Amino acid sequence: MSAANLPPLRDVIARHGLMATKALGQHFLLDLNLTGRIARAAGDITTGTCIEVGPGPGGLTRALLDAGAQVIAIEKDKRCREILEELRGAYPGKLETIEADALTIDAAALGTAPRRIVANLPYNVGTELLLGWLGNIGAFECLVLMFQSEVAARLSAPAGTKAYGRLSVLTQWLCDVEQLFHVNPKAFTPPPAVNSTVVRLTPRRRPLAPAKRETLERVTAAAFGQRRKMLRQSLKSLGMDAEALCRSADVDPTARAETLSVEQFCALARGVDGG
Numbered sequence: 001m002s003a004a005n006l007p008p009l010r011d012v013i014a015r016h017g018l019m020a021t022k023a024l025g026q027h028f029l030l031d032l033n034l035t036g037r038i039a040r041a042a043g044d045i046t047t048g049t050c051i052e053v054g055p056g057p058g059g060l061t062r063a064l065l066d067a068g069a070q071v072i073a074i075e076k077d078k079r080c081r082e083i084l085e086e087l088r089g090a091y092p093g094k095l096e097t098i099e100a101d102a103l104t105i106d107a108a109a110l111g112t113a114p115r116r117i118v119a120n121l122p123y124n125v126g127t128e129l130l131l132g133w134l135g136n137i138g139a140f141e142c143l144v145l146m147f148q149s150e151v152a153a154r155l156s157a158p159a160g161t162k163a164y165g166r167l168s169v170l171t172q173w174l175c176d177v178e179q180l181f182h183v184n185p186k187a188f189t190p191p192p193a194v195n196s197t198v199v200r201l202t203p204r205r206r207p208l209a210p211a212k213r214e215t216l217e218r219v220t221a222a223a224f225g226q227r228r229k230m231l232r233q234s235l236k237s238l239g240m241d242a243e244a245l246c247r248s249a250d251v252d253p254t255a256r257a258e259t260l261s262v263e264q265f266c267a268l269a270r271g272v273d274g275g
Helices: 009-016 032-040 059-066 078-090 126-134 149-156 166-174 213-225 231-238 242-248 262-272
Strands: 049-053 071-074 095-098 115-120 140-148 175-183 196-203
Touching: 032 059, 032 115, 049 059, 059 071, 059 078, 059 115, 078 095, 126 140, 126 166, 140 149, 140 175, 149 166, 149 175, 149 196, 166 175, 166 213, 166 262, 213 231, 213 262, 231 242, 242 262
Parallel strands: 049 071, 049 115, 071 095, 115 140
Antiparallel strands: 140 196, 175 196
């Protein structure tokens, strides 16, 4: 079976009366050229498992199946059940659907390795989903994800830029981050109010520098929570001598959070833990 032999997505949506729901952050991607491009960005997907979140009417799902993937699709919108069942019938044994909130699912336990997450993420939970996956990032070969462009910029932002923040540090500590391409709002039904960007995250063999994740999260939350203040002030919320902590990590206590590298934040985290 090929997607070319299936009914057009717009016809499928109309037949099932499926309208995108704002509360679920839904914007359906119907352009087969774009869905194919996203699928190709995950590399050879003919082995292991591709995990898709929020397939909706199955545009990207079709592209993944066409590329030979074994797909597990997680969809909480019950209205999509029949559409995905039709797609499952068109690709026997290749598509499994899970009707659930992806935030409650341990994606690292799904399917078989190598696992990849390939998804046009619902914008309202995209960051939260990513932070959850980072907690067990070694379980995945790669993540190819579409975010609103503002979030994608934060993921890949270098130190010293406005977009650089806590999400940048936590993501880059564990992954190589590549912005692949931008997607015009007109490619979606309905068009979102923001531009979108597809990003590929490739887990590092080992984190950029030693640190405990929980401590790094605390340090970055303190530092970026008051990003206009010097570290000697913003890090006081950690409940310790901020200047002494900075000196122990060889970090300038008069610096501000956005100027520190990922490795410097890791040094601060080790200092908090007494390392």
